[in-house]
Amino acid sequence: MPTIRIDEDVYKALQQRGEPFVDTPNSVLRKLLEEVGLLEMDQESSRVKPSLIGKTTLGKKGEKPMVTYSHPRLCFKASYIEPLDDNDIFQIETKIDGKFQMSKADFYRVFPNVVKSRSYREEGIYHYPVIPKKKALPFKIA
Numbered sequence: 001m002p003t004i005r006i007d008e009d010v011y012k013a014l015q016q017r018g019e020p021f022v023d024t025p026n027s028v029l030r031k032l033l034e035e036v037g038l039l040e041m042d043q044e045s046s047r048v049k050p051s052l053i054g055k056t057t058l059g060k061k062g063e064k065p066m067v068t069y070s071h072p073r074l075c076f077k078a079s080y081i082e083p084l085d086d087n088d089i090f091q092i093e094t095k096i097d098g099k100f101q102m103s104k105a106d107f108y109r110v111f112p113n114v115v116k117s118r119s120y121r122e123e124g125i126y127h128y129p130v131i132p133k134k135k136a137l138p139f140k141i142a
Contacts, residue, residue, distance in 0.1 A: 035086075038109075065089040065101055074100060074136055075127035076114050081107060091141075097131055099142040110135050 006014075011025070018028040033039040067080045067090040074094055081090055086105040093099050108115055120126040128136075 065091040067091070068093065070094075071127065073097065073127050073129065074131050075125060076107065076111065076120060078120055078124035098140055100136060100139045101141045102139040106139070110139075 006025075014025050014028045017032070018024070023031075030039065066084055066088040069077060069080050069091075070093040071077075072095045074092060074097060076092075081104055084090060084104040086108075087103050089101060089103050090107075091099055091101040102110070114120050114126045117126050131137075
């Protein structure tokens with residue numbers, strides 16, 4: 001197995017997330033990677049396989065999103081997004097820029113700055129005054 005070196009503060013953060021006498025640094029990292037959609041379990045072999053990083057998991061045409069909400073501009077609301085499973089689809093309807101649809105996993109992958117922001121973590125809301133076209137336009141549906 002490969003050996004990696006991590007900073008002391010990263011190691012302490014892993015210790016805090018793990019269950020004593022149960023989790024190893026590897027098992028904590030595995031859980032974290034599964035949470036953000038970078039690893040997924042292969043149901044047949046019970047082994048972890050890399051997820052489809054970089055692939056958009058938009059619903060099939062005509063498939064209804066699990067959650068839909070409206071806001072004047074592109075806005076991410078934790079109260080709607082966080083209860084979803086990684087592959088669940090949510091839709092944001094904006095008044096000016098149209099509708100955007102993505103999975104929770106896509107949101108975490110493409111908008112990590114939002115997820116890490118104080119506004120999203122503490123206030124539960126993050127909105128863009130101007131749409132980040134490079135990130136958001138692939139998710140525009142109308």
